[in-house]
Amino acid sequence: MALDLITEREVKDIKDCAFYHTMDLPGHGEIKGKWDLRKNTGQYLGGIDFTDKKVLEFGPASGFLSFYMEKQGADVVSFDIGNNIEWDVVPFAQYDHTQLFKPFIEYNNQMKNAYWFSHKALESKNKTFYGAIYDIPKELGDFDVVTFCSILLHLRDPFKALCAGALHAKEKIVVTDLAEAPKVYSKNHMYDTSLLGRVKNACRVLMNKEIYQYTPASIPYFQFLPNYKTLENKDVWWYLSPQLVVNMLGVLGFEDTKIDYHEYELYDKLTPTYSIVGTRTKSAPKDWEHFLKNS
Numbered sequence: 001m002a003l004d005l006i007t008e009r010e011v012k013d014i015k016d017c018a019f020y021h022t023m024d025l026p027g028h029g030e031i032k033g034k035w036d037l038r039k040n041t042g043q044y045l046g047g048i049d050f051t052d053k054k055v056l057e058f059g060p061a062s063g064f065l066s067f068y069m070e071k072q073g074a075d076v077v078s079f080d081i082g083n084n085i086e087w088d089v090v091p092f093a094q095y096d097h098t099q100l101f102k103p104f105i106e107y108n109n110q111m112k113n114a115y116w117f118s119h120k121a122l123e124s125k126n127k128t129f130y131g132a133i134y135d136i137p138k139e140l141g142d143f144d145v146v147t148f149c150s151i152l153l154h155l156r157d158p159f160k161a162l163c164a165g166a167l168h169a170k171e172k173i174v175v176t177d178l179a180e181a182p183k184v185y186s187k188n189h190m191y192d193t194s195l196l197g198r199v200k201n202a203c204r205v206l207m208n209k210e211i212y213q214y215t216p217a218s219i220p221y222f223q224f225l226p227n228y229k230t231l232e233n234k235d236v237w238w239y240l241s242p243q244l245v246v247n248m249l250g251v252l253g254f255e256d257t258k259i260d261y262h263e264y265e266l267y268d269k270l271t272p273t274y275s276i277v278g279t280r281t282k283s284a285p286k287d288w289e290h291f292l293k294n295s
């Protein structure tokens with residue numbers, strides 16, 4: 001069964017658009033977005049040669065990366081969340097989190113408008129599929145490269161999403177994410193294991209001050225970012241350490257990995273990011289589809 005991939009959506013007015021990325025659009029000039037990935041875009045995408053590659057981009061937002069890969073010679077399908085699919089917002093008990101869905105869907109719809117507005121201005125041939133990342137239709141087919149850029153941190157179950165994407169990745173998976181936990185958690189205190197350091201830390205605990213341990217990137221770990229006291233990070237679940245991503249990719253049969261670090265402007269401030277390219281070394285086990293359906 002062939003899938004209905006969307007090839008256009010009429011967006012007449014730029015006022016109906018929310019630009020996640022800063023874009024340069026013919027006839028419209030520079031449009032400012034939250035993130036500016038225009039310098040060294042290739043690095044953000046793991047330094048892959050996209051010529052003649054079939055690419056699936058998960059979470060294109062306003063589409064800057066999908067359009068970039070197309071320009072590099074790729075045949076791109078952009079996959080974003082369907083309007084009828086529930087967002088993975090954090091279910092805080094401290095307030096009615098269900099109220100979050102409406103503004104999320106509205107903002108997301110405006111981002112989709114920005115994608116289609118840019119698609120037209122750039123005369124793009126990219127196709128789009130809107131659906132559920134944990135339940136990707138088999139008919140979407142196989143891709144040489146599958147990208148997960150700045151999306152795993154927003155998902156409650158990043159491993160499940162990676163596993164679902166891996167079933168469609170013949171050659172490579174790219175994961176790009178924040179290389180540092182967001183500000184509220186980055187006032188980390190180096191965990192000093194000397195005797196004096198331990199005494200100081202014990203005093204901080206007694207004084208009811210929080211201590212965040214600094215954990216090196218070489219340790220595979222998740223950091224849970226939602227904060228029930230400040231209600232920060234309503235849709236940002238995780239900091240994923242690079243080694244964690246390497247391990248998850250390895251488990252999924254992408255054992256050959258390369259990590260690269262860089263910085264891009266987020267609201268005009270340089271923000272550290274990492275990209276990991278995993279190359280397939282093992283084929284996907286047959287029981288994965290069962291695992292995905294039952295987990």
Ligand SMILES: C[S@@+](CC[C@H](N)C(=O)[O-])C[C@H]1O[C@@H](n2cnc3c(N)ncnc32)[C@H](O)[C@@H]1O
Pocket residue numbers: 020021035058059060061062065079080081082086087088108131132133148149150151154155
């Ligand atoms: C932070 S933006 C990333 C944009 C782009 N990939 C980049 O790196 O610049 C997150 C994207 O993931 C999408 N997204 C978030 N949750 C999703 C879900 N559950 N299923 C599919 N897409 C989702 C959003 O709609 C948005 O397009």
